[in-house]
Amino acid sequence: MSRYIFLLIFSVLSVGVNAQRFENKFSKPLNVVLDEISKRFDVKLRIDVDTVGKVLPYADFRIRAYSVEESLDNVLRFFDYKYTRQGEKSFKITPYEYMRRTPADGEKMLKYLNTLYNDRKSWETRAECLRTEVRTILGVDNLLAKCVKAKPQWSKVRKYNGYSVRNFALETLPGQFVCGTIYLPLAKKNFPLILCPNGHWADGRYREDEQLRFATLARMGAMAVSYDLHGWGESALQVGEAAHRTPEAHVIQIMNGIRILDMLLESYPVDETRIGSNGGSGGGSQVVMLSLLDERFDAACPTVSLASHFDGGCPCESGMPVSLACGGTNNAEMMAAFAPKPVCVISDGKDWTASVPTLEFPYLQRIYGFYNAMDKVSNVHLPDERHDFGINKRRAVYDFFAREFKLDISKADESKVTVEAREMMMTKRKQ
Template sequence: MHPCIMEALQLSKLPAYPISKPILTPKRKHVGYTVENIAIEILKGVWINGSIYRPAKYKGKIPVILNPDGHWQDHRFREDAQIRCAALAKMGAITISYDLFGWGESGLQFKYEDHRKALSQTIQTLGAIRILDYLLSLKEADTSRVAITGGSGGGSHTVLMTAIDDRIKVSAPVVSVSSYMYGGCPCESGMPVFLCGGGTDNLELAAMAAPNPQLLVSDGGDWTDRMPEHDFPYLQKMYSWYGKKENVENVHLPTEKHDFGINKRTAVYRFMAKYLNLDLSAIEKNGQIDESTITIEKMSDMYVFGEKGEQLPAHAVKGFENLEKVFEEAIK
């Protein structure tokens, strides 16, 4: 399956790295963690932007957790995305949130409607691979403790990245995995990934994580509503073939809807603490998760290239047609 997926994404041959260093903004200090913004050039003139959260103090090697965004208003700048990344950093991990293609700061180069084109799935995947390349090159990064968690479209991205990148050891797709819903956006299903293996779906892709630890968070208000009785038993069966049935978990919230709210975040925090050896007590008070010491930053503080893109490099690619040309040249 892996070779077929990479071929479907047109990433069997990864494009060469542009000769540039990541652009980092100065660190902002908060209670128990720091934040800095980053832009990584993934193709000549094309960047993926995000924010890196780190524990304020740490010793030795620490885990890395990717936090891809979903299709929610305000993108990675929204409150619950900031809270999740900051909380995981306070617990002792390097965490990063990053933009969907055409959303957030990517919108400085491409139109919103470009996100609804098939190549967006490939560009987002390439961006995540390059983010991992960078983070795992850091001297403090523990390459044996690498995780990913995202909700909705970010959950689909979580499943795909876990299936294709062996560096990821722990995963937690939230409100995303279903055997009857493949994702409602071309960034999730635009490339012919689901034609692999004679026809597949996100549930089978999620099974490719086995035997590594995986948490699936589902609810009663979206397409994950049948997870406990239909989809989760299948995953348990796949894991049992490795003798690791206990490594796949499901937290189902039948009265909740499609979001990444506190109960869903709590499930992720506890799961990541369990498998990445994180300090849950850093965000826990009297047995309850306490996110009250986390600072919600202004959107303008989270930009790399300025509020209006005034710091975007001069050689930046703009427009989808130009992106297609750059990508085709890069994979020759």
């Protein structure tokens, strides 16, 4: 028995010694290395990655005695993992995300992009490249060519204080529907239209703050239109929730926006010189795409979304590699292609849009300057607020569209809005 124990100890020691030799590339299991870093630098590591079976060559040689950050970087990059500082003594370890960079990266990219154009002419060459290549990468024309030109199915109209509401179901690809709700003003014709693609907050377009925004815009005189993300709301009943987190959702959502706009212009006497879009978070990513790819839009308001260093974390925002267009771009540059049409970027201090006042807004101002249209780009920054679509952001939306589309700001009173039950906003389309 003692002989076996001796052999066991000997073999364990041998492995330990062998693991620290040049022939074995001084390899160590990743979890052991991270544990050593944690102890050596007296930091807590929250590990949100799979370390099982991960072995790191030249493990100890990657440690920098003077810097926990450099040590973590040297260790983690081998596996495409990264760290984020959580507190003075703690870090979170997560997989590398190609769509999420740092504000410092965003700054470098914008600085580089600014070297590509110095006047309106050189900028327009670049903007045309973006429109062409993003369209091709996204593949939206292939889907639009497959769309059926079906008439929408409508629900009954519900009348409220200063506006009315109606649901629709529109068949886009054969057998595939996008459902939404339109909020109509009292005016019978020549009203502006604001398309409101949805973001990822719980309960989607059925949420109270979404309804308050759409109904208030209608009370102010615009037609506001909300619709489901692909694989959310009524779409989830048809294609399932898993369909959302796919690259296909990226292009289907843009196709839906374009087809809904086609349908609305055929169905209602909209003033086609006043067509806008507004969406928060993932809805803001759609605003950027629609503004770039559909020239019918006249004003845009991406909310808690636009950044030069983040493309949107869901495959429905970054599943197709549009940021590779024209040698590399980002949402700030794609939004700039909207110049000189009015754009208002709403940002806050507690998400990735915290950089807008110092990075993305000055960048946009420079482009708008090529058109002497600096007054057409604005930024409402709320430094103490977080990633939501709260009242101050909604007020900024009302102010922007009141200014650009000549809406009645005196009607921006959300207390007059009737919030509907989710059930009432569903079209229950006929098969």
